Amino acid sequence: MGIKQVAFKIKWVHSVLLLATATLVLGTPFIDNPYYLDTLITILLWAGLAGAWNISGGYAGQLSLGHGAFFGIGAYTSTVLLLTSDLSPFVGMFAGASLAMLVAIGIGAVCFRLKGPFFVLATLAFGEVAHIAAINWRSITGGANGLQIPYDAGWLNFTFLSEKPYVYIAFLYLIIVYASNKYMEHSRLGYQLAGIREDEEAARSLGVNSWRAKLLALGISAFLTALGGTFYAQYIQIIDPDSTFSWTVSIQPALLTIVGGLGTAAGPILGSIIMIPMSQVIRVQLGGTYSGAHLAVYGVILIAIVLFLPRGLYDVVRKAPSEVWGKTVLRSKPE
Amino acid sequence: MIEFVPQLIISGILLGGIYALIAMSLTLVFGVLRVINFAHGDFVMMSMYLSYALYVFLGWEPYYSVVVVAAIMFLFGVISERLIIKRTISAPHVVQVFATFGLAILLQNAALLIWKGNMRSVSLPYADTVLKIGKVSVPFTSVVVVGVVFLITAALFVFLKYTYPGKAIRSTAQNRTVAMLMGVNVNRVYRFTFAIGAMLTGVAGSLLVLIYPVFPLVGLNFILPVFVIVVLGGLGSVPGALIASFIIGLAETLSGYFISPSMKQAVIFVLFIVILVIKPSGLLGKKGEEGIGT
Numbered sequence: 001m002g003i004k005q006v007a008f009k010i011k012w013v014h015s016v017l018l019l020a021t022a023t024l025v026l027g028t029p030f031i032d033n034p035y036y037l038d039t040l041i042t043i044l045l046w047a048g049l050a051g052a053w054n055i056s057g058g059y060a061g062q063l064s065l066g067h068g069a070f071f072g073i074g075a076y077t078s079t080v081l082l083l084t085s086d087l088s089p090f091v092g093m094f095a096g097a098s099l100a101m102l103v104a105i106g107i108g109a110v111c112f113r114l115k116g117p118f119f120v121l122a123t124l125a126f127g128e129v130a131h132i133a134a135i136n137w138r139s140i141t142g143g144a145n146g147l148q149i150p151y152d153a154g155w156l157n158f159t160f161l162s163e164k165p166y167v168y169i170a171f172l173y174l175i176i177v178y179a180s181n182k183y184m185e186h187s188r189l190g191y192q193l194a195g196i197r198e199d200e201e202a203a204r205s206l207g208v209n210s211w212r213a214k215l216l217a218l219g220i221s222a223f224l225t226a227l228g229g230t231f232y233a234q235y236i237q238i239i240d241p242d243s244t245f246s247w248t249v250s251i252q253p254a255l256l257t258i259v260g261g262l263g264t265a266a267g268p269i270l271g272s273i274i275m276i277p278m279s280q281v282i283r284v285q286l287g288g289t290y291s292g293a294h295l296a297v298y299g300v301i302l303i304a305i306v307l308f309l310p311r312g313l314y315d316v317v318r319k320a321p322s323e324v325w326g327k328t329v330l331r332s333k334p335e
Numbered sequence: 336m337i338e339f340v341p342q343l344i345i346s347g348i349l350l351g352g353i354y355a356l357i358a359m360s361l362t363l364v365f366g367v368l369r370v371i372n373f374a375h376g377d378f379v380m381m382s383m384y385l386s387y388a389l390y391v392f393l394g395w396e397p398y399y400s401v402v403v404v405a406a407i408m409f410l411f412g413v414i415s416e417r418l419i420i421k422r423t424i425s426a427p428h429v430v431q432v433f434a435t436f437g438l439a440i441l442l443q444n445a446a447l448l449i450w451k452g453n454m455r456s457v458s459l460p461y462a463d464t465v466l467k468i469g470k471v472s473v474p475f476t477s478v479v480v481v482g483v484v485f486l487i488t489a490a491l492f493v494f495l496k497y498t499y500p501g502k503a504i505r506s507t508a509q510n511r512t513v514a515m516l517m518g519v520n521v522n523r524v525y526r527f528t529f530a531i532g533a534m535l536t537g538v539a540g541s542l543l544v545l546i547y548p549v550f551p552l553v554g555l556n557f558i559l560p561v562f563v564i565v566v567l568g569g570l571g572s573v574p575g576a577l578i579a580s581f582i583i584g585l586a587e588t589l590s591g592y593f594i595s596p597s598m599k600q601a602v603i604f605v606l607f608i609v610i611l612v613i614k615p616s617g618l619l620g621k622k623g624e625e626g627i628g629t
Contacts, residue, residue, distance in 0.1 A: 110611070113612060117371045120371075120428075121371075121607075122607075125559075125608055126604075126608065128601075132604075136597055290448055291447060291448070292551070293444070293448060295444040296445050298444075302434075303438060310427070
């Protein structure tokens with residue numbers, strides 16, 4: 001693979017992404033339909049959460065199905081701090097994220113002894129324990145009824161009358177997550193994680209401290225997931241264990257990342273851009289009479305992608321231009 | 336308090352029987368194919384709906400229609416192995432986990448599409464019978480489950496030990512390469528084993544529809560404790576799964592009574608994490624097995 005080809009590929013996809021996001025940001029003030037704004041926020045938030053998951057699930061290859069716990073910790077910590085000590089969620093979100101990171105390091109210390117399907121099952125169990133704890137720890141979490149955030153609009157309270165500020169905050173969140181994903185592609189930690197993902201024994205024999213690298217990856221991933229949790233709480237204004245600590249919150253980021261492309265920075269974004277509007281459309285079109293249809297389609301897509309395009313849609317998109325017009329110029333050297 | 340203990344123990348054993356019914360086939364499939372079927376609980380859900388449909392539309396009672404349901408599920412096992420599982424066997428485990436996961440999502444939501452979210456149940460006069468032994472009451476349907484579990488165990492034992500397909504399955508589980516070199520058609524063994532696993536969920540679903548109402552996500556209620564059980568027993572070990580089922584059944588009923596009903600699931604998961612940390616290969620699993628597939 002020639003160096004020129006790499007440069008070209010990166011430029012192509014990234015300029016499209018850049019163009020799309022620029023249009024989005026510049027266009028937001030002109031969108032007044034709350035439904036479109038809500039869809040936009042949902043895409044941005046899930047792209048961010050998927051990107052956060054991607055750090056441990058994609059780059060480090062540790063498939064966690066317990067990220068709902070980190071999301072819930074983020075949502076509840078900032079909300080409890082807001083309700084009890086009137087702390088601004090902008091501060092509370094970092095408290096929640098730090099707490100989630102500590103919990104992640106604790107969970108990681110236990111679960112990283114396990115490999116493959118056992119790791120998946122253990123993270124799943126942790127997620128469920130957190131869910132049950134959130135339901136039963138009523139004095140703090142309000143139990144199954146959840147917590148309501150007082151409606152008091154203002155920047156300090158992270159509460160707004162219009163959807164538009166949420167779009168910008170979600171966008172900022174996505175940029176932070178994207179940057180940390182990119183960092184995983186071009187840093188010492190990222191290379192170590194790639195080594196661990198491909199062959200842990202070999203990486204360790206070359207002096208990589210795999211324990212430390214995996215813990216760091218899970219910690220960063222949990223930190224970013226919890227930030228998304230606070231955003232969700234402030235946007236929806238009401239949280240309960242079933243919507244934050246749930247199984248769905250744990251699965252969705254994994255699903256979006258796999259569809260887009262595991263272990264690539266653009267993958268989670270691509271996955272959300274395709275899957276979320278699609279499921280919204282199916283839900284709106286068929287939801288009333290055929291509830292479940294959009295998730296059934298999700299299931300089929302997931303199976304098809306995993307079996308036939310295990311590297312995700314990003315891989316297809318990335319290869320497209322060179323196959324269309326780049327044959328002579330770009331294929332000068334065989335891979 | 337102490338006078339409830341015999342009742343709790345009996346209930347725990349009966350619950351263990353229900354778990355064993357599902358856990359044995361999951362662990363059998365894992366032992367041979369080295370793929371954890373995340374859709375296993377949803378196979379049970381599907382069987383429960385099949386049994387329900389046969390009762391509602393044709394009037395066939397679940398204890399008789401179990402033969403039909405098991406046969407349909409066997410076929411379904413063959414088809415899903417051909418279409419999905421076969422392609423995941425030597426794939427990285429992100430493929431294995433998420434292909435079966437996709438199947439689970441598909442089945443749950445197909446059920447929601449067809450049957451809506453209502454809870455449905457089959458009630459038969461004899462199925463509501465409760466036997467009284469002293470002060471201990473024992474539901475008839477649960478006794479049937481425990482009986483069937485022992486029948487299946489015995490049948491599996493004989494089948495795996497003395498028949499050619501059974502021996503082929505065991506040899507593939509031990510070492511697939513050597514089995515292949517010895518002339519075992521490994522691909523057929525995979526398909527057959529997966530189909531048997533699906534067939535056993537058919538039996539489970541037919542018996543469970545008389546105990547629990549069926550709804551699209553009912554599989555999740557079974558699958559989470561069953562995952563704990565198969566790991567506790569040692570993934571791939573059928574006798575291990577049997578023992579572990581009763582341990583978890585007892586742990587669940589006892590902690591539900593002595594600690595708090597809402598915390599019994601948490602107790603199981605904490606137990607699970609402790610097992611994974613102390614002895615990830617499980618009670619009867621071979622050491623090092625937990626690394627397989629990585």
